[in-house]
Amino acid sequence: MNRTPFQALACPLDGEPLQLEGGTxxxxxxxxxxxxKQGYVNLLPVQQKRSTDPGDSKAMVAARQRFLAAGDYAPIAKALSQAVMRHCEQAETxxxxxxxxxxGYYLRQLSQYMTESQALSLMGLDISKWAVQSAAKQDDKRAPISRWVVGSNAQLPVQSATLDSVLCMFGFPVHSEFARVLKPGGQLLQVEAGPEHLRELREIIYPTLKPAREKAPDVPEGFAHRASEQIRYAISLEGADVIRDLLTMTPHLYRASAEGRERAANLEQLTLTIDAQLIVWERI
Structure with a gap:
């Protein structure tokens, strides 16, 4: 496959370009x-950490890996990949x-959706070392599809104006940093939970649900809105283990009461609404 790990990394301490010399x-x-040894690099200095072990825990990462591998979020990955492909009609990398x-689920899916002839330079970054370790372990050490980096969205260890696109999947966008690292005309593809997302689960674990607020997203500075797409469908989960994995991989696990978590733990079957909003911003 015509896939190469992204090279234009920046030092998290002074912002200067990093060069790879052997294994450093x-x-x-x-x-x-x-x-x-797993194939990733940690570019998250101690002074940029808010805790000793920031981001998703090892258990959350393992639960997400099992759940996503089953394919229930495949329509989201497909819509995302198609949006990238529409922007990617070019010969260069x-x-x-x-x-x-x-x-690393969405990058692996993107790599598979793209044609063999399209050269890709990919990078996956997460503040959780457990997440990045998992992503790197699943990559082929002889021909990795992506650069895997522990780092923070608040201070991306990436050289300015070097990226064609940035993905932010149910995450914490830092638009000023995304604007800095994108080339003019580059795109930010942001996926957020819609008002009905996992509603059936939320009705079980919370006493009441806050009413959804429908409003157009604010346009981030340095960007123009190019497209929006709603991705909504239903899934059916069978077995307590699968339902537990879904709950474990979401923030709802820690927001729910003990009683709510117990009600979810007793479930053996659950039909859920998946409701996601894909927003495409262009760097201007």
Whole structure:
């Protein structure tokens, strides 16, 4: 496959370009960052951490990996990949960052949807080292499809104006940083939960649901709105383990009361609404 890991990394300490020397990324000031044996690099300095182990836990990552592997979010991955493909009609290498990549599901799906002739330069970044470890372990060490990086959306370790697209999947967008790393005409593809997303589960774990507020998203500075697409469908989950994995991989696990979590744990079958909004922003 015509896939190469993204190269234009920046030092998280001084913003200078990083160069890969053997198994170490190094900047002109001699700050160095070793590539782990699993194939990823940690570019999250201690001073950028809010806790000793930020981001999703090992259990959350494992639950998400099992759930996504079953294909219930495949329509979201397909819509996202098609949006990238519409922007990717060019001969040169197309560079894409998944900012908050988790265990790498959406980048792997994107790589498979794209034609063999389209050259891709991919990077997955997440603040959770467990997520990035999982993503790197699933990649082919002899021919990796992506660069896997532990880092923060608040200070992306990426050189300015080097990306054709940025993905933000149910994550925490930092639009100023996304604008900095995108080329003019580059696109931010943002997927957010719609008002009906997982409604049936939320009705079980919460005493009441807040009424949904329908409003157009604010246009981030430096961007223009290009398209929006609603992705809505139903799924049926069978078995307590699958339902537990879904709950574990979402923030709802920690927001729900003990009684709500117990009600969810007793479920053996659940039909759910998947409701996602794909928004395409263009860097101007």
């Amino acid at each position: 990324w190094r900047c002109a000031s001699n700050h160095s960052f070793d590539v782990a 197309y560079s894409c960052l998944d900012a908050g990549c988790g265990e």
